Amino acid sequence: MTDQATAPRQIDIRISTIGGHEYRLNLREDAVHLRDLFTRFVNRPATGAVRAPEFIQLPLDGGNASCTIAVDQIVSIVTTPPVVIEVQQPAVEPNVIPDVPAVVAPPQIRRAHYTVIDDFLTVDEHRDMLALALSEKDSFEPGTVQGEPSPHRRNSVIMNFADSAHGTLLTSRLLVWFPLIAKALKEPLFPLKTVESQLTAANDGDYYKPHLDTDGKTPDFRVIACVYYFFREPKGFTGGDLRLYDSIETGGEICQADSFQDIRPASNRLVAFTCETFHELLATRCPSKDIEDSRFAVTAWFHRSGAPDPDAKFGWGHYRCGEVPEALR
Template sequence: MEPVHQFLHQLKQDQKLREELAETLRVENDWNVATHIAEKYGYKFTSKKLWETIQERQQKGETWEDEPQPAIGVENASIQLDNFLTAEDNHHLLEYALQHESDFVSSLTVDLDDTLHLSPNHRRSLMLPSCSDVVEGVIHRIHQVLPEVRNQLLLPSFPISGIDASLTAHNDGHFYRLHKDNNSIRLATREITFVYYFCKEPKPFTGGELRIYYNQVKKNLFAFKLIEPRNNSIVFFPSRYLHEILPVHCPFQNFADSRFTINGWIEQQVGSSRGANFRDLMLTLMVMISRSQKNQMLSSFGT
């Protein structure tokens, strides 16, 4: 086994080593210090090799997903809250979406290598590129219910770097195949996914349920929970869970009949003193590496 893999294996097993690395990263805020600590423990490799190995393992889904996950019951797999906004705010969101129909564009997907692209065989929906003004009310309410959400999902408290959100529309034949929301370096800080549903009443579409795969029963077999897209409800679940959106059926194919959502993610702040477990350390290193690569790219253009 190469030294870098040996170091990562010991890091996963050795609490003292994890605490030392977490504290050093918190103070120095430089991912290269990992190689210095590794050398102190007898493992010698370059920062480039560490970066390549972490990226390779991330692309295979092994960076932290090989850690045992606790068995979760269906009652803790997700939480759905009805009547999340006032009726007035709910109606305002629908009016806003309909007024901006011409501004919606095809939704993109993010690959493991962090590239954005159209993938019509994997995802078909529409999104509004700019909607920060209209999602503020939803984000404000999310902050209010977050303690309840964490308790329901059996998640520990974590420092939040921000809440990202977008507005989407699913019309006839739209879907989103099986995926995770934090399965790349760009998306690694996502901890909790949320989906707020709004639409005309009575509901003019069928389908569009959210299927969340929350517990592995055996190889390639997961327990799942099916979420109905009820108007003015919001669902929360851990971003590491596999999930998919089942096909939507809109008989008349009118934009106004779409399954509208404000969906987004509660993101973890990295580099904090809490990162003393393997998953958090890998997350911290990955984000630091990603920022370093971005800065190097910008400096090469003289900006």
């Protein structure tokens, strides 16, 4: 298992307030407090605006102490080294007293949960999967986003892979793992509807910008995503890592955090994560540009059934209400 994360830097911060006071503190660059500080500083009420006073609480001495500052008293913020923070715009019009508490709950950061299973298929199954991808190389089509070409995504795909013999093979193995994967991702066992999958190939310059795999609103939606990697040895590409972003939850809204974990695609490896995780396919470099040298992957999704079995016991009956693949009937 290989998990790679870029180590966040420590940022020295000096906050100047009205009256010439200065506060110094040290935060990691991915700290929620840092983003929160800048967001509130940028969105602080204009001079003379009628608005309830707003405060921000910041940790000092490694969290052993804290200081509380009135946001409208901040004059400047100096950081060493310089940092670039993407701030959120205010959701309410200025000059209006918002119907919110004077001190709002700080945003919550949610770590991206994932699990890695190596040697996912047997030696021959893995080789067979590669042989299939190579034999079907003319069937790959440009990837789309919601059925349309998009600058957000560049790779090749064979849709509806689950209907094929190889798709069934992968689905059967995934079903064996399903309860353990769900538990590892801290996802309560849910009624299964189906397992959807598609085969993708990432070649030179291919990528898929940060996105979510579900809107969570349709009745039978995707809950868990699994990516099974395989490719020819010796490896004909570099890059193509899977980047899983943490997320920030503020008042029911979830947005992508700056912090992330990168997972290297190893052949015959499966990576599973929840569909509520912002993720990105980093650019792949494939000097030969031959599709045979691509980083292949089957991406599969466990769908939740919209109509679970009311007689389900101990979380197990849910299987009976879903579609069970032929292989396990």
